[in-house]
Amino acid sequence: MSRIGVIGTGHIAAPMVRLLARKGHRIAVTRRSETVSAELVRGRAATALDAQSVLDASEIVFLCLRPHQAEGGLRPLNFRAGHRIISVMAGIGRDRLQDLCRPARDFTRIIPLGFLEQGGCPLAVLGDTALLESLFSPENPVVNVTSESALNAHFAICALVPGLLDLLATGAGWLAAHTGDAAGAEFYTTQLASGFLAAMPKDRAGRLAGERDALATPGTLSLQMTDTLRAQGAHDALRCALDAIGKRLEPT
Ligand SMILES: NC(=O)c1ccc[n+]([C@@H]2O[C@H](COP(=O)([O-])OP(=O)(O)OC[C@H]3O[C@@H](n4cnc5c(N)ncnc54)[C@H](OP(=O)(O)O)[C@@H]3O)[C@@H](O)[C@H]2O)c1
Numbered sequence: 001m002s003r004i005g006v007i008g009t010g011h012i013a014a015p016m017v018r019l020l021a022r023k024g025h026r027i028a029v030t031r032r033s034e035t036v037s038a039e040l041v042r043g044r045a046a047t048a049l050d051a052q053s054v055l056d057a058s059e060i061v062f063l064c065l066r067p068h069q070a071e072g073g074l075r076p077l078n079f080r081a082g083h084r085i086i087s088v089m090a091g092i093g094r095d096r097l098q099d100l101c102r103p104a105r106d107f108t109r110i111i112p113l114g115f116l117e118q119g120g121c122p123l124a125v126l127g128d129t130a131l132l133e134s135l136f137s138p139e140n141p142v143v144n145v146t147s148e149s150a151l152n153a154h155f156a157i158c159a160l161v162p163g164l165l166d167l168l169a170t171g172a173g174w175l176a177a178h179t180g181d182a183a184g185a186e187f188y189t190t191q192l193a194s195g196f197l198a199a200m201p202k203d204r205a206g207r208l209a210g211e212r213d214a215l216a217t218p219g220t221l222s223l224q225m226t227d228t229l230r231a232q233g234a235h236d237a238l239r240c241a242l243d244a245i246g247k248r249l250e251p252t
Contacts, residue, residue: 001025002135005058007051007073008065009037012088015117016062020135021045028054051077060131063087063097074100081105084131088112090155091249093148108132111154113161116140124154152249156242163241168193 004020006013006029014036017027027046031037037048051073055061061083065073070092079085083104087097088111097107108127115121119139125132129144136142145151168189176185200211216223229235 002060003058004028004060004062005054006030006046006062006064007054007077008063008069009033009040009048010064010066012112012114013062013064014040015114016064016112018043018045019117019139023135025135028057030054055079055083058083060084060086060135063089063101065089067091070096070100077101079104084108084128086110086127086132091152091251093251096251109148109151111151111158112136113158124151126151153246155249156245159241159245160238163238164193 001024004025004027006017006027009017009029009031010033013029017029017040021027021040021044028049029037029040029046030051031048037046040046041048049057055077059082061079063070063074063085067089070089079101081103083101084106085097085101085104086108088109090111094107094109097109098105101107106128108125108131110126110132111124113121116123116136116139121140122143123132123136123140124143124145126145126148129142133142143154145154172182172186172189175189176182179185196211201207212222212226216226
């Protein structure tokens with residue numbers, strides 16, 4: 001059991017705290033946002049303290065502020081050299097963390113997503129992979145990344161999720177317009193995608209294209225779909241969005 005502190009108790013902190021509490025860790029969170037921290041306290045997942053008291057009570061510290069809040073939220077605090085810091089903040093690299101959290105030296109950056117609470121979330125980690133495995137595995141597979149630019153690329157690809165949700169919503173809406181059953185259409189479309197991906201082996205590169213090609217053979221409806229999406233520029237649009245998001249994450 002570890003003594004864990006969380007600075008910034010918002011959307012991404014809450015599911016991480018609930019999972020870590022279920023695993024028996026002792027957790028202190030900052031009071032802001034009061035609605036989120038009060039819910040965690042009510043559920044006996046954490047105690048809520050001011051930020052300095054959170055640091056003083058913890059050996060492992062999660063930084064879960066929004067990037068623009070990091071300077072104002074972290075600079076005034078007194079960190080210890082022995083703190084093990086885990087930052088979820090996009091676009092704030094190791095040098096900046098070191099500057100904000102002196103004299104701490106042990107920094108790991110991760111990309112959690114809210115569904116890690118239910119398990120099955122790939123957790124990209126730059127830094128202390130063993131520590132993150134001890135906290136979040138086996139429920140969530142840890143994916144070791146070896147550079148800040150690789151971590152940023154993983155941040156960018158996470159934006160694929162809302163992009164895919166948007167496409168699925170369009171597909172489900174199209175189906176509902178033909179069936180008159182919005183709930184049924186959304187269930188069918190969602191289950192189609194999640195069930196297919198869950199059943200697909202993910203052990204090596206090339207599986208996605210392999211599964212696509214097994215479906216999209218000459219004369220099929222599947223090939224008509226993949227050909228049309230390509231011809232209409234869907235793939236160019238995706239690459240363009242990923243490049244633009246990647247640029248936003250580069251240090252300025
Ligand atoms: N959301 C995700 O799915 C996700 C995924 C991966 C990484 N991240 C990263 O996680 C970080 C947080 O994102 P989020 O979506 O969880 O944002 P969020 O919901 O806005 O959470 C940030 C929290 O920090 C609090 N806060 C602000 N200034 C503070 C201070 N000085 N001291 C203590 N608490 C303070 C905010 O309180 P108030 O509400 O009172 O301002 C809010 O509760 C971001 O850096 C993001 O890049 C998020």
